[in-house]
Amino acid sequence: MKTILQANNVNKTFGTKGNLYTALKNINLSISEGEYVGIMGPSGAGKSTLLNIFSTIDTPSSGEITIDGQNIVSMNEEKLSDFRRHKLGFIFQDYNLLDTLTVKENILLPLALSKVPAAEIEKRVEEIADMFSIREILDKYPYHISGGQKQRAAASRAIVTNPSLILADEPTGALDSKSATGLLESLSRLNQHNQATILMVTHDAYAASFCNRVIFINDGQLFKELHKDGMTRKAFFGQILEVLAMLGGGHHDAV
Numbered sequence: 001m002k003t004i005l006q007a008n009n010v011n012k013t014f015g016t017k018g019n020l021y022t023a024l025k026n027i028n029l030s031i032s033e034g035e036y037v038g039i040m041g042p043s044g045a046g047k048s049t050l051l052n053i054f055s056t057i058d059t060p061s062s063g064e065i066t067i068d069g070q071n072i073v074s075m076n077e078e079k080l081s082d083f084r085r086h087k088l089g090f091i092f093q094d095y096n097l098l099d100t101l102t103v104k105e106n107i108l109l110p111l112a113l114s115k116v117p118a119a120e121i122e123k124r125v126e127e128i129a130d131m132f133s134i135r136e137i138l139d140k141y142p143y144h145i146s147g148g149q150k151q152r153a154a155a156s157r158a159i160v161t162n163p164s165l166i167l168a169d170e171p172t173g174a175l176d177s178k179s180a181t182g183l184l185e186s187l188s189r190l191n192q193h194n195q196a197t198i199l200m201v202t203h204d205a206y207a208a209s210f211c212n213r214v215i216f217i218n219d220g221q222l223f224k225e226l227h228k229d230g231m232t233r234k235a236f237f238g239q240i241l242e243v244l245a246m247l248g249g250g251h252h253d254a255v
């Protein structure tokens with residue numbers, strides 16, 4: 001199986017001499033093509049720091065990271081912006097849709113910027129609209145659709161270029177439970193049918209139970225990882241809650 005992300009001995013320190021804070025300590029992680037991986041851990045554990053580094057928004061203090069075979073630590077800013085555009089897809093908690101464009105225009109924007117032919121764009125948008133159940137809202141503007149629909153539109157835009165790696169930061173954080181389930185089911189479909197590789201940071205054990213593997217970070221270090229293997233989502237949810245209980249903090253999410 002092809003390795004999509006490989007991180008070796010990644011460390012991240014904030015601050016200056018005399019006032020240093022180590023946010024990540026010696027992180028080693030490998031993610032294969034087609035995996036759906038969750039990252040969990042208490043507040044301040046280092047989840048966002050790690051995701052920002054994988055997103056190429058921040059750089060590690062030391063360590064090596066390759067994504068789809070390319071060393072992202074040594075890349076210059078010009079190459080990085082190209083790399084982000086072609087290889088990465090981002091889904092954030094707050095959608096980041098452009099209000100002056102329709103849902104369809106938002107989704108096709110990355111393809112239009114890459115000068116993909118119109119007929120191909122049309123075909124791709126339709127495929128994705130079906131996968132994320134948003135066909136009926138394609139011509140609406142973001143302020144006329146619900147939060148759940150906005151997030152499914154944002155996810156559609158993130159994957160329209162067929163990125164090597166999809167990075168999601170608390171994608172269900174602002175959604176009610178029904179909308180969250182809709183998004184999580186869409187991401188699972190994308191993972192299963194298109195072998196999309198997804199890395200998702202979440203506080204929510206229910207969201208994490210849709211993943212195939214969940215990595216727990218504590219105090220900037222890898223603490224434990226769980227594999228779903230043949231388990232049902234409900235059983236996996238139970239195991240995730242047990243690890244969270246070990247890490248401390250009350251989690252009383254619904255199954």
Ligand SMILES: Nc1ncnc2c1ncn2[C@@H]1O[C@H](COP(=O)(O)OP(=O)(O)OP(=O)(O)O)[C@@H](O)[C@H]1O
Nearest residue numbers: 014015021023041042043044045046047048049050
């Ligand atoms: N730019 C920064 N300068 C200094 N310290 C930082 C910076 N960014 C993060 N930190 C610290 O690094 C640690 C890890 O932060 P991070 O945001 O990665 O945690 P997290 O696990 O994502 O937390 P949360 O679940 O609350 O979002 C925290 O103690 C935080 O205060």
